[in-house]
Amino acid sequence: MASAEITQWVAQAGPAMTAAVGAYGAAVLTRAESAAADATVGLGQRILQAVWRRRDEAGQAELERVVDEAADENDEEFSRVTLGRLLRRALEDDPELRRDLAALLPAPTTTTVHVTASGDRSVAAQHISGTVITGDGHTLPPRR
Numbered sequence: 587m588a589s590a591e592i593t594q595w596v597a598q599a600g601p602a603m604t605a606a607v608g609a610y611g612a613a614v615l616t617r618a619e620s621a622a623a624d625a626t627v628g629l630g631q632r633i634l635q636a637v638w639r640r641r642d643e644a645g646q647a648e649l650e651r652v653v654d655e656a657a658d659e660n661d662e663e664f665s666r667v668t669l670g671r672l673l674r675r676a677l678e679d680d681p682e683l684r685r686d687l688a689a690l691l692p693a694p695t696t697t698t699v700h701v702t703a704s705g706d707r708s709v710a711a712q713h714i715s716g717t718v719i720t721g722d723g724h725t726l727p728p729r730r
Contacts, residue, residue, distance in 0.1 A: 592677045592684075596670045598691050599633050603673070604656070604665045606630030611657035612650060632690055634669075637676050640683045648672075 605626045606614045614631050615638050638649055652672050656665035677684050703710030707720035717726060 592674060595677065595684075595687055595691055596674050599630070599673055599687070600666045600670045602626045602630030603633055603669045604630065604662055606634060607653055607656045607665055607669065608662070612654045615646075615650060615653060629690065633673070633687065636683060636686045636690070637673065640676070640680055640686070 606628075607630070609627045610631065614634055634649070634653065638646055641649060649672065652668055656668050659665060659668075677687065699712050701710040701712055709718050709720060719726070
C-alpha cells in the first residue's frame with residue numbers, strides 16, 4: 587500500500603478517533619456503540635475497535651496506553667497526532683486492517699488543492715484554525 591494512501595487515511599480517521607476518545611476516553615475500546623452516538627464519534631470508535639481487534643495482547647495494552655494518554659491530555663492536536671501515529675504503524679504492519687479501514691472510510695482522493703492569495707496582506711489557506719489578522723497595529727483578542 588502506498589504511503590500516501592496511508593497518510594490520507596490517517597488524516598481522514600484522525601478527527602473521528604479524536605472525537606471518540608474525547609467522548610468516551612479509554613472506554614472507547616470496549617464500549618458498545620450507542621444508537622445516539624454522533625456519526626464522527628461512532629466512526630472513530632469503529633476505527634479504534636478495528637485496530638484493537640487486530641492486535642495481540644501487547645498491542646492492545648499499547649493501544650490502551652495511547653488512548654488513555656490522549657484522553658487525559660485534553661488537547662485535540664496532541665490526541666490527533668498521538669492516535670494518528672499509532673494508526674499509521676498499525677496500517678503499515680497489517681494489510682487486513684487496511685482492508686477493514688478501507689471499508690469504513692471513503693477512498694482517499696488524489697485531489698490537488700490550489701490556494702491563491704492576491705493583493706496586499708491577503709490570506710490564503712486550505713484550513714485556518716485560528717485568528718487571522720491582516721494590517722498593521724492590531725492586537726490579538728484575549729484567549730478564552
